[in-house]
Amino acid sequence: MTQSMRFGPQNSRRILAGAVTALLHLGLFLVLLSTSGRFDGLHEGETSLTQLLLLESPQAKRQDGSDTPPRMPDTPELQPVEPLPATGSQPPAAVEVPAETLDSSALSAAAPVESDTSTEDESTAIAIATPATFLSAEAEKAALIKNLARLAEQLTHAPAAQISWEQEGRLYHAALALQPASSGIDFDHVIADVSAESGGRQFKTQIRLKRLAFSHYTQMIDRWDPMVQLHDDEIIGRFHVNSRFNLQYDRRTVPVFLGKVTTAASSFSTEASGRRRESDIFRGGIETRAGRIELPEQLQPFDWAPPDEKPRIHELGNDTRIRFFADGSYSWRDRNTDAPGYVNQPTLQPVYFIAVHGARLYVQGVVSGRVLVYSPQGIVIESNLTYAHDPRRTPDSTDYLGLVSDRYIEVAAPHVTGPGDIEIHGALFAGRRFVVRDIDLGRPATLRILGSLTAGSVSASEPRYAMRIEYDSRFERQRPPGFPSTNRFAAEDWDGQWREAADATVADQL
Numbered sequence: 001m002t003q004s005m006r007f008g009p010q011n012s013r014r015i016l017a018g019a020v021t022a023l024l025h026l027g028l029f030l031v032l033l034s035t036s037g038r039f040d041g042l043h044e045g046e047t048s049l050t051q052l053l054l055l056e057s058p059q060a061k062r063q064d065g066s067d068t069p070p071r072m073p074d075t076p077e078l079q080p081v082e083p084l085p086a087t088g089s090q091p092p093a094a095v096e097v098p099a100e101t102l103d104s105s106a107l108s109a110a111a112p113v114e115s116d117t118s119t120e121d122e123s124t125a126i127a128i129a130t131p132a133t134f135l136s137a138e139a140e141k142a143a144l145i146k147n148l149a150r151l152a153e154q155l156t157h158a159p160a161a162q163i164s165w166e167q168e169g170r171l172y173h174a175a176l177a178l179q180p181a182s183s184g185i186d187f188d189h190v191i192a193d194v195s196a197e198s199g200g201r202q203f204k205t206q207i208r209l210k211r212l213a214f215s216h217y218t219q220m221i222d223r224w225d226p227m228v229q230l231h232d233d234e235i236i237g238r239f240h241v242n243s244r245f246n247l248q249y250d251r252r253t254v255p256v257f258l259g260k261v262t263t264a265a266s267s268f269s270t271e272a273s274g275r276r277r278e279s280d281i282f283r284g285g286i287e288t289r290a291g292r293i294e295l296p297e298q299l300q301p302f303d304w305a306p307p308d309e310k311p312r313i314h315e316l317g318n319d320t321r322i323r324f325f326a327d328g329s330y331s332w333r334d335r336n337t338d339a340p341g342y343v344n345q346p347t348l349q350p351v352y353f354i355a356v357h358g359a360r361l362y363v364q365g366v367v368s369g370r371v372l373v374y375s376p377q378g379i380v381i382e383s384n385l386t387y388a389h390d391p392r393r394t395p396d397s398t399d400y401l402g403l404v405s406d407r408y409i410e411v412a413a414p415h416v417t418g419p420g421d422i423e424i425h426g427a428l429f430a431g432r433r434f435v436v437r438d439i440d441l442g443r444p445a446t447l448r449i450l451g452s453l454t455a456g457s458v459s460a461s462e463p464r465y466a467m468r469i470e471y472d473s474r475f476e477r478q479r480p481p482g483f484p485s486t487n488r489f490a491a492e493d494w495d496g497q498w499r500e501a502a503d504a505t506v507a508d509q510l
Contacts, residue, residue, distance in 0.1 A: 237471025
């Protein structure tokens with residue numbers, strides 16, 4: 001059932017007035033839209049342009065950068081320059097870079113937010129006419145971080161660089177400065193001061209990027225062994241592999257990833273008995289074609305980390321067995337000469353065990369303090385290797401362990417480790433392979449790692465062990481002393497805010 005309505009002369013005049021008002025507001029909206037510099041069409045040879053939406057926001061929330069930025073298009077090499085001068089002096093000439101080498105959606109002009117009513121359109125237009133703080137939309141925020149992270153990768157051998165580009169008549173400028181790690185537990189940083197100009201107005205922001213260590217990944221594998229399958233495994237945190245990887249599951253057992261999964265390959269392999277939803281396995285999502293994370297070809301602890309102040313360094317010339325104790329003391333014994341060593345004085349400084357080429361190190365015990373164990377040949381874990389202060393129960397724990405080898409890290413055979421579960425705390429890096437010995441011997445148990453595992457490849461662990469790897473969230477703030485770093489950068493503390501500056505334009509800086 002419907003109800004009709006009649007209109008008198010007075011109502012007709014009101015309707016006419018309302019229509020005229022609506023047309024005026026529509027015209028105002030079209031003028032604003034046409035002057036914002038938006039470009040939706042494509043000419044031959046150009047890339048699509050996504051509008052950066054700057055939303056006025058007096059208080060913007062801080063958000064962390066993405067775990068693993070998607071692969072970026074190729075960018076030209078940055079030209080190093082002298083460190084930026086103090087305010088008021090003329091900076092060095094910037095490097096002009098074609099706009100198509102960067103993600104064109106990274107920056108654009110401020111634009112009013114589309115609204116359902118003309119009143120809101122008018123108020124927004126008035127609000128952005130004065131200097132203010134603006135918040136970028138999430139898509140544009142991600143695009144800018146992606147560009148800067150890729151550029152930061154080229155800055156590891158230069159103190160500073162500048163880059164400028166022009167897109168659709170707008171000028172953009174980024175000044176990047178490298179801040180090397182101050183100690184073996186710190187990270188390299190890049191500070192990016194970014195400015196953009198549109199319609200004679202300039203916007204500025206600063207973004208701090210952190211170089212990721214391999215300990216940022218719960219598990220990171222370079223070449224997945226085609227004979228190995230993830231089966232009764234649980235990975236809590238980021239998982240990355242540079243190749244295809246294999247899954248196997250049935251009605252009773254399924255591998256579970258509780259963090260984001262990324263792979264440089266376009267797909268993965270599955271051998272299944274029964275049906276499982278992808279979301280049951282990849283709880284944090286999966287991204288393919290995510291780009292490679294290169295492993296260093298050769299590892300030398302003090303090549304990738306600055307020297308710590310007063311570190312305690314033990315150089316080991318032969319195969320050596322090392323045992324740690326909860327009070328901060330430790331002992332070692334040369335397996336060739338049977339010569340013992342013992343230190344019972346705990347230290348707040350990092351402790352390094354450095355083996356010569358060809359020497360293998362055998363480790364076990366309870367670690368107290370910051371320790372790195374390095375061997376070019378291999379490291380063998382003979383029993384439980386845990387922290388004196390478990391960070392899951394003691395969040396302010398200062399116990400950190402790194403095991404680093406150019407070649408192998410192994411879990412010893414069952415007659416050495418004993419039956420049952422084994423637990424390892426720390427960040428592990430095996431350039432060639434992480435190996436579980438004699439997987440067909442011993443009773444089924446669980447191998448638990450609290451920290452991270454990076455390896456060129458991994459062996460199978462079943463039926464001897466099911467694998468449980470849980471990320472140590474403290475690795476977001478610190479790394480074990482001297483632990484190697486990736487070539488990846490991620491935004492550390494950028495809230496997406498841009499501030500309008502009236503003192504200068506981008507062109508004035510060039």
